[in-house]
Amino acid sequence: MDDRMKLKIVYLAIVGAGLALIVAMSSCSNQSMASDKKITCTPDSFMLMPDSSNQAALNLQVHIPKHYFSKRSRLFVIPVLTDSDSIVAKYKPIVLDAPIYRRKMERKWVLDSIADPYDSVALRVTNTKVDLSVLYNDTITLPANFHKGSLVAVASADGCGECRAISHTKIADVFRPEIKKQLHLNWMMHTFEIKPKIREGKGVARLEFVINKYDINLKMSNNQAELDHMLSDIAPVLSDSLATLTSLGIYGLASADGPLKFNTPLSRNRANSALKWLLAHIENGDKVKKIARIGSRPEGWQPVLNAMVAAGDADSTLVKNILTRYANFNDDVQERYIRRLPIWNSIKKKYLQKSRSVEYTYTYIIKNFTTDEEMLQMYELRPDAFSEDEFLHVAQIAESAEKQKQVYETTLKYYPMSKIAANNLAILLENEGKVDEAEEILNRQKAEETKNSPKALSE
Incomplete structure (x- = not known):
């Protein structure tokens, strides 16, 4: 920014300063000022860095050469924060009153009751023909997003500090380093202990059987793929030199449709058929057989309700009410009331699964590493x-x-x-x-x- 541009900048907005004062001082812009002299500061052009609260202490000795402003003038020296070519902040000014100017302001107050907004801060100067030195001591606050720029002392002798600036002096380079976010973490140490590494796995094979039969027909539905998937889960454990299989359980889920007394042994036999197939297709089947267990448990009507809800069937609330009301009873009791629903045939046709679920669970231990x-x-x-x-x-x-x-x-x-x-x-x-x-x-x-x-x- 050149001097001509800077002369046109309005530097200080004075809230509450009456228009009457500016009108009364209509001659303010005509005060003479020495153009060949310049204000200097001590220290001379330093680096100013704000603290974490974005504030910095500004302690300066401002030197004003003799004859810099006339005996009829008021001199403003205003610290201005700039970012490239724009003003981003202005701070408390130094205000110096020459003798005649001071007396003129006092008369305005006595005759016209026009108050001087700078009366409390203006310094009385008795002689403008000698060099002056004024201490500036204040804490300045930088705007929130300000990072880099300059602090400039702008001088104006227009009487109000608003009309024009006639010289400027660089005070300091201002730099606010970016404050990095900190997580304030403490390093955590670990005490190593050798513990058994017990792992478990589980899955479901959905198999289709002939009604009331438990033999597995590999050609029915997706039976072959379901059993192959079960094998792919368990076989890697048996072939892993670091793993030892410790348990294997296969459980048939008894259908909710039909008497529980009949479906329970049927589902157990179906689980046994799945185990026999598995033992025939893995290594060391005889060894695994010793730790294998089969069983049965009721599947309940929840899968039917889930299927109805997923299909957006409005009648699902009828089934839900029965399951809630008879939650403490077995499947036979719940089935008795579900079969009485007018939508029973629709449930039987749409939501009773043809496939029967066989769940398998297994646990194994992984070898510990000690050194x-x-x-x-x-x-x-x-x-x-x-x-x-x-x-x-x-x-x-x-x-x-x-x-x-x-x-x-x-x-x-x-x-x-x-x-x-x-x-x-x-x-x-x-x-x-x-x-x-x-x-x-x-x-x-x-x-x-x-x-x-x-x-x-x-x-």
Whole structure:
């Protein structure tokens, strides 16, 4: 910005200053001022940095050369904050009154009752023909989004400080460093303990049987694919050198349609048929047979109600009312009342499933890794076999921060609720300046914790 442009800038808005004062001082813009002299400041052009509350102490000695303004003038020296070519803030001015100007203002008050808005801050100058030095001491506040610019002392002898500026002096460069968000986390240490690594799996095979029969016909419906899926769940555990199968249970779900006394043994026999097929298709079937169990439990009418609700069937409320009213009774009691509904034939045709569900559950133990050397080696080969404890120990003995970060990321992949992994990974990311990414890691862990809380699971 050149001097000519700066001469045209309006520097200070005075709220409450009466129009009468400006009119009374109609000669304010005609006061003479030495154009060949310039105001200086001590210290001379320094770096001003605000504190965390966006404030900075401005302590200056302002030097005004002799004959800078006339004995009929009022001199304003206004600190102005600029950003490139625009003014963003103005601060408390220095106001100096020459002798004649001071007397004129006093007469205006006596004769016309025109108050001087600067009476309390204006300094009386007895002689404008000598060099003057004025102390400026104030705390300035930067605008919220201001980061970089200059603080300039603008001088005006127009009598009101509003009409025009005739010189400017750079006071300081102003720089507010960007305050980085901090998470204020503390590194969490982990004490490694060797614990049994017990894991479990489960699934459902939906098989179709001849009515009241339990033999499995692989050509019926989707029976072959359902059994193959069950095999694909359990076989990898048996072939894994690090895993030992400890239990296997297969349970037939007794149909709600028909007498429970008849359906219970029928569903148990169907579970046994599924087990026989499985034992014939896995390694060490005889060994698995010793730990395998079969059973039966009622399926109930809830699947029928779910199907009706999913289909948007308005009559689903009739079934729901019966299940609620007879919740403490067995399937036969509920069936008795459902069969009495006028919509029974529609339910039987649309919502009773042709397939029968066979549930399977299994548990197995994964080999523990006990030494640092073994853990580091197996981490590269089989991270899927690690417990959370083992992952955290590997991270703790990692050779670099980058390796630690990678291990914590892997830990959260397998154990998304791991608080230690999320916390320490967030610290490592924050150290790299990735605060937003670190915060996302923490939020994701908390969301997983909330999702799997007892309260959430019970709803």
